[in-house]
Amino acid sequence: DTEVTQTPKHLVMGMTNKKSLKCEQHMGHRAMYWYKQKAKKPPELMFVYSYEKLSINESVPSRFSPECPNSSLLNLHLHALQPEDSALYLCASSLEVPVRMNTEAFFGQGTRLTVV
Amino acid sequence: GEDVEQSLFLSVREGDSSVINCTYTDSSSTYLYWYKQEPGAGLQLLTYIFSNMDMKQDQRLTVLLNKKDKHLSLRIADTQTGDSAIYFCAERLTGGGNKLTFGTGTQLKVEL
Numbered sequence: 001d002t003e004v005t006q007t008p009k010h011l012v013m014g015m016t017n018k019k020s021l022k023c024e025q026h027m028g029h030r031a032m033y034w035y036k037q038k039a040k041k042p043p044e045l046m047f048v049y050s051y052e053k054l055s056i057n058e059s060v061p062s063r064f065s066p067e068c069p070n071s072s073l074l075n076l077h078l079h080a081l082q083p084e085d086s087a088l089y090l091c092a093s094s095l096e097v098p099v100r101m102n103t104e105a106f107f108g109q110g111t112r113l114t115v116v
Numbered sequence: 117g118e119d120v121e122q123s124l125f126l127s128v129r130e131g132d133s134s135v136i137n138c139t140y141t142d143s144s145s146t147y148l149y150w151y152k153q154e155p156g157a158g159l160q161l162l163t164y165i166f167s168n169m170d171m172k173q174d175q176r177l178t179v180l181l182n183k184k185d186k187h188l189s190l191r192i193a194d195t196q197t198g199d200s201a202i203y204f205c206a207e208r209l210t211g212g213g214n215k216l217t218f219g220t221g222t223q224l225k226v227e228l
Contacts (some may be wrong), residue, residue, distance in 0.1 A: 004158075028175050042204055043159070043177035056215060062210045091156055094214060102166070103208070105216055107159040 003027075006091050006108035014116055015081060015087055020109045023074040023091030030096035032074040033105065034066060036090040049074060080114045088112055120207060120219035127225045136222045138188040140204035145207040148181065148186045150190045150215070153202045162190070162203075192224075200226045 004025045013019050023032065030051050035043035048056035049068040063085075065077040074091055088110040094103040120140045128134045140148075151159040155176050164190075165172045165179045172179045178191040188205055205219040 006158075033214070040202075040221070040223075044220050045215060046216075048214055050214065092159075096214070102164060103214060104149070104161055104164060105214075106161065107151075109158040112156070 003107035004093055004106050006089075006111050008111055009109065012114045013078065013081065015083075016051075017081075018049060018077070018079045020078065021076040021089055021091075021113075022095075023076075023108055024072055024073055025090065025093040025106070027093065027106070028071075028095075029093035030071060031094045032068060032107075033076070033092040034064075034076050035090040035092065035096075035107075037090055037110070043090055047076075052107055072085045078113075081113075083115050086114045117120060120202075122205060122219040124204055124220070125225070126222050127199040127227060128195050130195060130226055130228050132195055134199070134224055134226075136146045136190045136192075136203050136224065137186060138190075138219050140186050140188065140205075140207050140219075142207065142209055143183075143186065144209050147208045148179075148188050149206040149208075150177075151204045151206060151218075153204065153221075155201075159204065176197075188195065195224075195226050197226045197228070200224055 005023045006028045009069045020110040034046040037043040046060045047066045052068045063080050064079040091108040094105040121136050149164040150162045153159050162189045163174050176193045180189045202221045203221050204221045
């Protein structure tokens with residue numbers, strides 16, 4: 001099983017709503033990521049969790065709040081978003097290994113978020 | 117720096133070879149990856165190469181790495197219409213932990 005599952009696939013939310021994106025993997029990976037991707041642009045890293053602890057936060061606004069409740073799950077809580085936050089949100093996971101070893105990152109299919 | 121550049125667009129005829137290029141600026145890359153993204157979908161890992169290798173071949177895919185020029189390429193032999201997608205190179209840096217930095221992406225269009 002090399003699958004990273006994201007739900008929902010599509011989400012439309014108002015600027016006053018609170019919603020959550022979910023990501024799940026059962027590959028035993030201990031590094032999990034959130035990326036944001038605008039149309040025709042490369043993914044931009046938002047957060048990295050390593051062994052369920054936040055290891056990288058790329059100066060993301062506080063209206064995005066990540067959570068890693070256990071080694072298989074990663075959530076992204078959304079609150080008071082702006083229309084410019086509309087994008088494809090990608091979750092990924094990889095083994096947590098020393099830097100000289102390969103850590104292929106496997107991506108989910110993404111959640112297409114539209115903020116109205 | 118961590119700039120990773122790719123040409124934006126490539127058009128080839130079905131059956132021809134495609135070569136997608138990528139240049140990077142940080143010489144401390146450890147692994148370099150190629151991902152494929154079809155419309156509305158996530159990223160699919162195609163292949164990777166360790167920075168001490170020059171070449172890697174995997175079925176129709178050939179990756180060439182010129183570390184001196186910081187140039188990476190992906191050659192797709194016998195390109196098919198199903199290969200039409202956006203291709204991203206990505207690098208993982210020594211000391212960068214698990215962080216992947218993606219290139220700007222190349223849209224490959226395969227014509228009949």
